[in-house]
Each structure stands twice: as structure tokens, then as C-alpha cells.
Amino acid sequence: MQNNYNISSIKHDGSLFILIFITALAVLTIITTKTVYADIYKYVDDDGVLHLTNVPSIPNAKYVLILKEKRILFQSDIDVNKYDHIISKAGKKFKIDPALIKAIIKAESNFNHEAVSPVGARGLMQLMPATAYALQVDDVFHPENNIEAGVRYLRYLLNTYRGNLQLTLAAYNAGETAVAKYNNNVPPFRETKNYIKRVMSYYDSFKK
Template sequence: AAERHRLDPELIHAVIRAESAYDPRARSPAGACGLMQLMPATARRFGVRDVWDPAQNIEGGVAFLRVLIDRFEGDLKLVLAAYNAGEGAVAKYGNRIPPYRETQQYVQRVLGYLGVG
């Protein structure tokens, strides 16, 4: 998936670690599912038929990351904020990290896993 979507595998690992701690059966109270914690609408958007299938879940999550990287011109902090809080939330706050504690902590956590935070 990393190669297909031209992403660093370390980024994918960092997102999976932050999202699900590598538990393919993880489910959030908000309804996000699987390794990359895809919301149902995101899974549909990227053609994921079975969010519990690790390969499909990763493919959908990585495709989403690629869209976000392109949209936010490679600004990793905005990409991660959008992955966590949604593209609309980042746009609402003028293409800045939304003032949500969870999102701000998430961005720092993933950057930390990458060794850049």
C-alpha cells in the first residue's frame, strides 16, 4: 500500500500505532474501525468493503492519507490533524490544526512515533 500510494511505510506504521496499537479489531466509541480506524463514510469513500480485513483497512487508510497529503501540500501536521479530526475541521480553522485537545495530542503522538515531534 505504501508503494502504491507513494507513502513512507514509517508514516503508515506511526498512524496504525496511534490509531489502534495494531489491533485489527479495534473500534472507537465514534465508530471508527480496524487498524487505521476508518470511519464508515471514509471506508466507503475508498472502496473498503470489510473494515475488519487488515489489508482492505490499510489500503483505505493509506489512500486517505495520500489524498490528505495532496490536499494539504505535504504539511504533515495538517495531514495528521485531518486524519484525526476530518478535512472539514482543518479547513474550518483556516488550514490549521483544530483547537481540539485530542487532535493536538494525536498530531504530536504520531510525530513522536516518527521521531520528528
């Protein structure tokens, strides 16, 4: 799941700030091994204020890509079957293919239950704090709690989009608002499109 950075107090000459921002992201990524983050764009509004975002959603804004999406997958000994019993239980409860759940976990956190993204998404299924609160998750880093809530949210999205998996994954990644903004189509964000392709590729692999 992604969120929106919005730095509204930086003037046009914000090159130094951008460098510091990117460096901070890099450090944070190292500290939180195996975390993920999306493409970061900048744009300058009519008042000369520099904005940073990972969701370029303002029409006619001249976005410039300043940080390409990066996925840190340091582990070579990942046990992709470690949470199968939890995934199977949640899949049965919410009537979702466990292979799809597993694919989303792979794409979101690479099976790292302690993953925290720079935008605050947490745990195996990268729940944003607001989502976790709405789903009444007490410990978002607890594998069973996180998967249970993530799959419940996934079922909600599948119901919302009448089983359309492309839109469901787009909403999981970019948010329901982004999907609605583009008339219930997949938003034209490269990160979101890549996310869908990645999940579907993992899904095919886990179904075998």
C-alpha cells in the same frame, strides 16, 4: 479518526445521563480491548439542551471537559512488525513512508485489526464507515483492505494539504471540515494536538 457526538434531547439537569454515558463508554472500551476514544465535552445551548461532543467546534460555546482522553493499550506482546509487508506494499503504491503509516496505525489502533472506537471508527487505521464506503472497502476489519484504504486516504490528504504533515494528521484525526474551519490551520483541540505529537513521536521511533 474522530466523529461528533451530539445529544440534542437532554435538558440541563443531565448529570445522571452523563454518568450513564461515561459508564457505557468504559464498558464498551473493556469489551473492545485496545480501542481508543477522545476527550468528551459537554455544553448547554440557549434552549437548555445538553450536548456531548468530542469535537468542540461551536464558537463561544462554554464547553466543559467531562471525560479525559484515554488510550487503552492492554497488550504487552504486541507484534509491531506483524503488518510490515502490507504497510510496505501500500507505502510503495501511494509513495508514503512506511514508518509514517506504521506510526498512524500505532496511534489509531495499537495494531489491533479488530478495534472499534465508540464513534464507530474501525480497524487498524480506524476508518469511519462513511470513509470506508467512499473508498469501497468491503471488509474494514481485513488488515490489507483497511491499510490499503487508510493509506489511500492519507495520500489524498497529503495531496490536499500539499505535503503539510501537521495539517494532514490534523485532518485525519479531526476531519477536513475542522481544518478548513480554522483557515487551514491545526484546530485548537487538545486531543488533535496530542494526536499529532503522538504520531510524530512514533514516526521518529519507527524511522530508526
